[in-house]
Amino acid sequence: MLDVPEVADGAHLWRIARDSGTLDLNSSYSYLLWCRDFAATSVVARGADGLPVAFVTGYVRPDAPDTLLVWQVAVDAAHRGRGLAGRLLDTLSDRVAATHGIRRLETTVTPDNTASDRLFTSFAERRGALLSREVLFAGEQFPGPDGGHEPEVLYAIEPLTAPAAS
Structure with missing residues (x-):
């Protein structure tokens, strides 16, 4: 079942992100805040037990209110390979387009993340949208x-439209 996240889901999102092995892990506190403050622009997939097994977090950009920025996408290892991330992304973009009027989706992907590259490339293709890529933050800009x-x-990715019928 695809659902809006709740604060109680924050710890599960943190665990899924941690176990992904590819995402930059944020603090557990940030996932709790995300589930409280950005629930309307995020989505979770729940397993048979009602607990999250995958998620997409995002927000509407304050300086570009027609743009949904997708922050993180993660699927628990036991649920990968079933197209779940694509369904989550479609559901979220459709919902936020209907409620906020977004026409553009943005995300960032590191060059070594082939799964995310495939996910967003296929999302753009399903939507008949243009996909442009440019470096937003160079590696040397990151501290630490x-x-x-x-x-x-x-x-x-723009313009956002409903997925083409298959």
């Missing part, structure tokens, strides 16, 4: 002892 963060490439 690692100094080895990949660049974050901005994917911009």
Whole structure:
């Protein structure tokens, strides 16, 4: 079942993100806040027990109110390979388009994240939308002892329309 996240889901989202092995893990506090403050622009998939097994978090950009920025997409390992991330993304973009009038979706993807590249490329294709890519944040802009963060490439998808019938 696809649903709007609740504060009680925050710890589960943090665990799914941690276990993904690819996402930058935010603090557990940030996932709790996300489920409180950005629930309307996020979506979770619930397993048979009612607990989240996947999520997409996003927000409407304050300086671009026609744009949904997708922050993170994660699917628990036991539920991968079933098209769940694509369904979550379609559901979220349709819902936010209806409630906020968005016409554009943005996200960032590191060059080594082939799963996210495929997800957003196929999303654009299903929507018959244009997909542009440009570096938003260069690797050297990231602070910290690692100094080895990949660049974050901005994917911009527009115009948003309903998926083409298959």
